[in-house]
Amino acid sequence: MRTLAQRELMLRRFDKPHTSHPGMSAFAIMRREIDARTSAILVEGDLDLSTAPRLKTMLLDALDGGHDRIVVDLSLVTFMDSTALGVLVGVNRRLDSSTRLAVVCTRPTVLQVFEFSGTDGAFAIHPTLEAALADTGGHAADTSGHTADAGTHAPDAGEHTIDAGERAANVDGRAAAANGDAAGANGRAARAG
Numbered sequence: 001m002r003t004l005a006q007r008e009l010m011l012r013r014f015d016k017p018h019t020s021h022p023g024m025s026a027f028a029i030m031r032r033e034i035d036a037r038t039s040a041i042l043v044e045g046d047l048d049l050s051t052a053p054r055l056k057t058m059l060l061d062a063l064d065g066g067h068d069r070i071v072v073d074l075s076l077v078t079f080m081d082s083t084a085l086g087v088l089v090g091v092n093r094r095l096d097s098s099t100r101l102a103v104v105c106t107r108p109t110v111l112q113v114f115e116f117s118g119t120d121g122a123f124a125i126h127p128t129l130e131a132a133l134a135d136t137g138g139h140a141a142d143t144s145g146h147t148a149d150a151g152t153h154a155p156d157a158g159e160h161t162i163d164a165g166e167r168a169a170n171v172d173g174r175a176a177a178a179n180g181d182a183a184g185a186n187g188r189a190a191r192a193g
Contacts (some may be wrong), residue, residue, distance in 0.1 A: 027051045032056050037140030038069040044076035047084040056087045069136035073104040073129050080110045095115035
């Protein structure tokens with residue numbers, strides 16, 4: 001079994017921003033320990049075949065760490081494919097009856113992945129992190145400033161960042177995301193062609 005430091009090193013090697021496809025958003029993932037039982041996993045960028053394993057690792061690390069209230073914040077996810085959905089479904093199936101998993105999702109194209117696959121009823125999906133934390137029984141702590149920055153944020157003791165040193169590259173990804181789904185759709189169309 002790998003230690004947390006070994007897993008973080010392994011994941012960090014693959015956390016270089018993907019720039020080979022125009023319009024593709026940089027990927028970032030972070031776990032924030034809200035309290036002794038609650039973790040929030042914040043994801044930004046494209047959640048697909050190449051990035052879904054990092055989400056799975058974060059989820060399993062949180063569960064292995066004794067957290068039984070997990071919130072996955074997908075509000076900054078610009079694209080999600082069936083691989084990422086499979087990770088969420090697989091982890092959700094492993095949970096015992098006392099463990100709560102909630103999802104934050106507001107982007108229509110990402111919500112459609114849940115709806116079209118028929119899994120929207122399997123997850124507690126919320127419009128805000130605060131609502132998801134309230135649903136899981138976690139404390140609605142101040143989580144501002146923990147989704148992304150320009151490389152100046154120093155993680156505190158309760159925060160596990162996979163992409164340390166790569167945050168500045170996310171500014172471009174956030175700008176593309178702020179321009180709406182059209183930027184992400186154009187990138188996916190370029191990849192498909």
